[in-house]
């Protein structure tokens with residue numbers, strides 16, 4: 054049984070509390086990746102909680118940094134962040150900024166928020182490890198909207214050129230962006246074929262099924278980087294947020310908060 058199976062509901066509850074208390078946004082984006090990030094930190098990645106900076110650790114970069122609340126929530130559930138830290142989310146003086154930050158935050162490797170950057174940094178980390186024959190895999194999560202950024206494809210070519218088989222990209226494919234559906238903005242139909250054409254080993258899964266996520270993230274991919282296309286639903290877990298673009302930026306007010314809390318606890 055995967056640990057993540059018992060984590061994901063609690064992670065969504067934490068995200069709701071954090072975003073409600075801070076009057077912050079991006080709840081739909083965080084719910085979209087709650088299962089993926091839970092599987093990564095709880096079941097897939099190897100790291101030492103008591104000595105997080107060990108050189109042979111696996112690393113994760115959230116390239117769509119606006120969904121940072123999901124990462125902080127997982128780190129809290131795993132005992133890496135404290136309740137006080139979580140309660141300070143997105144407030145003045147806190148290390149936990151809305152867009153994910155590594156400054157003073159154990160378990161976060163790189164600060165992101167400007168889309169299209171995290172994947173290039175992940176490629177650099179994977180390249181350096183391979184060149185220096187060092188252990189540890191590099192995982193990076195990008196949004197499907199983020200894949201409209203040209204820098205994503207420069208990174209994809211680089212990883213293929215150097216056979217970065219210590220690198221895995223997960224595409225959170227919820228088919229939505231900030232202001233609308235991806236197909237109406239810059240459509241990337243059959244996105245897995247695009248990654249395959251860039252030379253990557255590609256697999257497509259349900260991004261809310263912990264077993265499928267685990268199986269994909271641990272599959273062997275010798276000689277090539279791995280791309281996991283995770284089909285997800287923006288706002289997953291709360292009925293009136295699912296697939297509703299309003300919840301990219303909208304903060305759950307009193308009534309929405311109460312309804313969401315009920316759905317996530319029943």
Ligand SMILES: Cc1ncc(C[n+]2csc(CCOP(=O)(O)OP(=O)(O)O)c2C)c(N)n1
Pocket residue numbers: 081082085117119166167168169195196197198199200225227229230231232287301
């Ligand atoms: C370079 C850059 N341009 C624009 C934005 C504003 N922005 C924040 S989230 C977002 C939509 C991203 O869509 P996607 O990657 O699909 O993430 P999700 O739908 O899961 O939120 C945009 C355009 C940004 N953060 N960075």
